[in-house]
Amino acid sequence: xxxxxxxxxxxxxxxxxxxxxxxxxxxxxxxxxxxxxxxxxxxxxxxxxxxxxxxxxxxxxxxxxxxxxxxxxxxxxxxxxxxxxxxxxxxxxxxxxxxxxxxxxxxxxxxxxxxxxxxxxxxxxxxxxxxxxxxxxxxxxxxxxxxxxxxxxxxxxxxxxxxxxxxxxxxxxxxxxxxxxxxxxxxxxxxxxxxxxxxxxxxxxxxxxxxxxxxxxxxxxxxxxxxxxxxxxxxxxxxxx
Numbered sequence: 001x002x003x004x005x006x007x008x009x010x011x012x013x014x015x016x017x018x019x020x021x022x023x024x025x026x027x028x029x030x031x032x033x034x035x036x037x038x039x040x041x042x043x044x045x046x047x048x049x050x051x052x053x054x055x056x057x058x059x060x061x062x063x064x065x066x067x068x069x070x071x072x073x074x075x076x077x078x079x080x081x082x083x084x085x086x087x088x089x090x091x092x093x094x095x096x097x098x099x100x101x102x103x104x105x106x107x108x109x110x111x112x113x114x115x116x117x118x119x120x121x122x123x124x125x126x127x128x129x130x131x132x133x134x135x136x137x138x139x140x141x142x143x144x145x146x147x148x149x150x151x152x153x154x155x156x157x158x159x160x161x162x163x164x165x166x167x168x169x170x171x172x173x174x175x176x177x178x179x180x181x182x183x184x185x186x187x188x189x190x191x192x193x194x195x196x197x198x199x200x201x202x203x204x205x206x207x208x209x210x211x212x213x214x215x216x217x218x219x220x221x222x223x224x225x226x227x228x229x230x231x232x233x234x235x236x237x238x239x240x241x
Contacts, residue, residue, distance in 0.1 A: 001224060003210060003231045005238045009198045012234050013042025016130070016196055019230065020047060021056045023128045023192070029060040031120075033129035033187070034088075035140075036065070036080045039196045040130060044088040051092045058094040062123050064116070066131070066140040067181035068102035070109075070154060078168050079104060102152070102180040112180065113152040120186065129190035133197050136160050137205050137218035141181035144217045150185025154178055184222055193226055198234040206233055207240035 006012050020043070024030050034040070050056040065080055074081035081101045089099060100119055106112035120126060136144055136158065143158045156178055157165075166172040187193070197206050209220040210231060223229045 001210065001226075001229045001231060003233070003238075003241070006232065006234055008234050009042060012196060012198050012232055013046050016040070016043040016194060016232055017046030017050060019194055019232075020128065020130070021050055024056055024058070024061060027127060028057065029062065030127045031062045031064065031123050031125065033126040033131075033182070033190055034063050034065050034084065035130045035132045035196075036067075036083045037132045039132045039198060041087060043130070043196065048088070048091045058092045060098075061094055062098045062100070063094065064100045064120055064123075064126060064182075065102065066129075066187075067179050068104040069176040070104050070178040070180055071176050072104045074101070074104070078174075104180065106180075109154050109180070113154070116152045116180075116182075117186065126190040128192045128194065129187055131187070131193060131195045133195060133202065133205060133209065133220050134161060135164060135201065135205055137208060137220040139184065139187060139219050139222075141179040142184050142187075142219045144219060146216060148216050148219060148222075149183040151183040152180065152186055153183055155181055184219060188222065188226055191228065193223065193229045195220070195223060195229065195231045196233075197231075197237045200236040200239065202233070202237040203240040206231070206237050210241055 068080045072079040103112050131139055141155050142148055162175045166175050169175050208218045212221055214221045214224055
């Protein structure tokens with residue numbers, strides 16, 4: 001586990017974008033696992049800048065998103081499908097057929113999860129997975145539990161996660177109670193992983209992730225078992241290490 005501490009969120013975003021760009025430079029048809037939320041937005045903005053400067057080409061890049069709210073259509077402003085196109089994809093030259101997102105409105109959950117796993121395998125597996133981290137240690141939407149699902153699955157969101165995500169909705173009652181997410185096993189199969197975290201609020205869970213015992217009660221601790229993980233955090237998030 002490689003822990004990189006940077007000055008602030010801006011530097012975190014620049015460094016994350018550099019790592020992604022380096023990966024794509026080495027392998028033009030890189031398969032990226034992408035995350036949503038506030039933390040990776042700066043990274044996406046920096047990657048857009050690199051694309052506009054012709055420093056990076058996304059034409060052969062393939063992407064798989066970590067998760068999606070169950071019950072939200074791709075057009076819903078709070079769906080992760082909408083987020084990715086609105087925040088990132090529309091500004092780069094990625095091909096639509098190379099973008100894979102979970103279908104939050106699927107009528108067959110098991111089939112959708114199996115489809116996603118099949119497509120990841122068909123595309124050769126994920127070369128570089130970008131992760132954020134929840135205050136309770138969740139990765140994707142893999143919540144703390146007695147046991148963790150290894151493959152893509154439907155999950156019931158914890159009240160803590162629902163509260164945390166309610167800031168994106170006009171009313172907490174509008175926050176979906178379930179989501180489709182890559183499983184811990186799927187995430188851990190990625191050849192490389194970068195975990196991004198910034199701010200004082202993330203300090204306790206980052207300390208547990210790096211120094212705590214591996215436990216399903218803090219899902220992010222499983223990253224200790226991966227052989228190529230970079231934890232990229234700012235000084236505030238690193239305060240309790």
